[in-house]
Amino acid sequence: MTTVADKLARKSSQKSSSKQVRLRLVYIDFWSALKLSFLAAIAIAIVTVVSFLLVYLVVDTTGLIGKVDEFFTSLSDGGVSIRQFIGLPQVMAFSAIVAILNLVVVTVMGAVVAGIYNLAVKVTGGLLVGFTSN
Template sequence: MSTVADKLAKKSSSKTSSKQVRLRLVYVDFWSAVKLSFLAAVALAIVTIVSVFLIFMVLQTTNLIGKLDEFFLAFTDGSFQLSAFLNLPQVMAFAAIVAILNLIVVTVLGAVVAGIYNLMVKVTGGLLVGFTSN
């Protein structure tokens, strides 16, 4: 009697010939590139906001902002306080603005790169990629 396990053992012991395929990338879909760059930009925006929040919390916990206030107090007449400008809502609003600008820039850059690649394929013939089956 032959079981499924025996059949799978026979299949795994036999050597398969590896075939190599060489493909040429001659077109990048514009909207796919825009969607992919947008998703990458969203991930970058989340990382930006979280990292700014964590850095601000570390600076606030270590009282570095207060020490910088004392440092600036030595050079000014006391009219400028850094802690008045660096509080959590203002820092997070700045981080959100930077994240939104990065979102727009990275999405547009993805579209531009896809367009430039599609134009350059006409000159160079595309990117040659080799695949093998193991």
């Protein structure tokens, strides 16, 4: 007749190379989630501004803006020029506005997700995470 103590003794005699720990994530700190999402939003904002700049430079270098400008000028008998609306300052201003809006939205969404997770943990019991040490 084997008892639970005998089974545990047999398990403990088998040495494993790494120790496993299973933890349950039951709370995400609101301010930590807010700070982390803000840092991620800053990275996304930098990528947004740089990508807008690179796309504009590529489109301008290929002459696509000039061709579109000629097309609209011919349609409007010289009254409308695309160059008035699409230039480097306008593109950079638009990219800055988009980056700032993304910064706010991503930061708020990170905080909202942390709050929703903290509420959902009360129902589900949390997320089971396993760790090993090597």
